[in-house]
Amino acid sequence: MSLAELQKIEVTAAKPYPVFLGAPLEELGEYLHSQFKDLEHILIITNRAVAELYVERLQKGLREYRVNVLFVPAGETEKSLERLSQLTTAALRFGTDRHTLVIALGGGVIGDLAGFFASVFMRGIRLVQVPTTLLAQVDSSIGGKVAVNHPAGKNIIGAFYPPRAVWTDFTTLDSLPWGEVENGLAESIKHALIADSGLFDFFETQEESLKRRDPSIWRAMVTRSSTIKVKIVSQDECEQGVRALLNLGHSFGHALETGMNYRSVTHGQGVSIGLVAAAHLAKTKGLMTEAEVDRVKCLLSTYGLPTEIAIKGQDPQSLLQLMQADKKNQGGRKILILPQGIGQAVISKDCSDPEILDAWKQVVYVE
Numbered sequence: 565m566s567l568a569e570l571q572k573i574e575v576t577a578a579k580p581y582p583v584f585l586g587a588p589l590e591e592l593g594e595y596l597h598s599q600f601k602d603l604e605h606i607l608i609i610t611n612r613a614v615a616e617l618y619v620e621r622l623q624k625g626l627r628e629y630r631v632n633v634l635f636v637p638a639g640e641t642e643k644s645l646e647r648l649s650q651l652t653t654a655a656l657r658f659g660t661d662r663h664t665l666v667i668a669l670g671g672g673v674i675g676d677l678a679g680f681f682a683s684v685f686m687r688g689i690r691l692v693q694v695p696t697t698l699l700a701q702v703d704s705s706i707g708g709k710v711a712v713n714h715p716a717g718k719n720i721i722g723a724f725y726p727p728r729a730v731w732t733d734f735t736t737l738d739s740l741p742w743g744e745v746e747n748g749l750a751e752s753i754k755h756a757l758i759a760d761s762g763l764f765d766f767f768e769t770q771e772e773s774l775k776r777r778d779p780s781i782w783r784a785m786v787t788r789s790s791t792i793k794v795k796i797v798s799q800d801e802c803e804q805g806v807r808a809l810l811n812l813g814h815s816f817g818h819a820l821e822t823g824m825n826y827r828s829v830t831h832g833q834g835v836s837i838g839l840v841a842a843a844h845l846a847k848t849k850g851l852m853t854e855a856e857v858d859r860v861k862c863l864l865s866t867y868g869l870p871t872e873i874a875i876k877g878q879d880p881q882s883l884l885q886l887m888q889a890d891k892k893n894q895g896g897r898k899i900l901i902l903p904q905g906i907g908q909a910v911i912s913k914d915c916s917d918p919e920i921l922d923a924w925k926q927v928v929y930v931e
């Protein structure tokens with residue numbers, strides 16, 4: 565397929581960039597050649613599992629460049645300042661300079677970490693996101709949010725750093741274990757709940773085809789979901805308004821991930837439980853009916869996602885405390901995103917702590 569034939573959607577932000585959909589890994593080199601005449605050195609940041617599967621295919625197209633591969637162990641705990649420092653040491657050893665281009669090859673953890681590295685190394689070097697998980701393809705690779713975690717909160721140290729391009733090869737999803745697919749479905753169902761009731765219906769009716777990984781149905785789902793993300797970040801790249809809606813479920817989910825030390829609950833599971841908590845809160849605020857809350861819970865369960873969780877070492881009150889580090893808060897006041905029926909969401913500034921605590925109690929029980 566020639567570059568001109570590849571499907572792409574454009575993020576029309578301050579620095580516009582294309583999101584290629586269904587673009588073969590082997591062809592990224594040709595695209596880079598067409599865009600960056602001065603490019604000589606490429607640093608691929610990935611983990612070993614992803615590299616074993618895909619780095620050879622990617623490197624096939626990069627033969628004219630000097631390419632180094634940097635490996636990061638898998639896992640959310642790798643999104644840390646310690647790992648960033650180790651990456652910097654290794655990158656310097658490889659002769660990385662201001663003209664180097666970073667390719668983040670992997671899921672959301674690699675995308676966020678490598679992206680943050682690219683944003684601060686020598687005050688910023690070029691970045692291309694090559695997402696290989698469903699979550700990264702429909703969500704994290706698009707929009708330029710890059711970050712590492714801090715013990716006090718998730719993604720607390722980060723930046724808005726748009727990539728030069730997002731290169732999405734759907735075939736990488738073939739090797740993704742179902743548990744990881746579920747994590748991506750949580751974000752994709754979130755997109756449906758925020759902005760596209762038709763996509764929500766699609767998830768309800770296409771269960772069998774999606775679980776069978778029917779290629780055309782998957783393509784439709786990834787395309788529709790990433791298009792929602794592109795549209796929202798194009799309107800509000802730096803989250804001054806509408807982009808905040810993309811955090812639906814995340815204030816709860818992030819608190820849960822932080823409370824569990826980024827170990828026993830994945831990001832997708834946290835989002836799933838957070839969506840249910842937000843739906844309960846929306847019902848309290850008169851924004852959702854009981855039947856709509858049940859529809860959300862039912863859809864998440866259909867795809868194997870949790871709608872409640874047993875926790876040790878935390879309780880609803882301590883999780884409420886952890887929400888204080890949420891980046892949306894203003895002057896100590898909690899700002900929450902709530903669904904309004906199916907297919908719309910609102911920013912709510914008037915949820916009281918007792919109301920939020922009540923929502924927590926609907927989704928967590930202490931072991």
Ligand code: NAD
Pocket residue numbers: 611613614617638639640643670671672673674676696697698699700703704705706707708709710719736737738739740741744747748751831832
């Ligand atoms: P992940 O990056 O940890 O990847 C999950 C696992 O899948 C890893 O073990 C990885 O090795 C493996 N993997 C990756 N691609 C594979 C493939 N094609 N085949 C087989 N295995 C593969 O997890 P994730 O769910 O992709 O990302 C979660 C992260 O994304 C969280 O840190 C979250 O905060 C972040 N996130 C960021 C944004 C954003 O806008 N920047 C949005 C949503 C989530």
Ligand code: GLY
Pocket residue numbers: 703706707709807810811
């Ligand atoms: N995942 C939330 C955002 O990109 O804004």
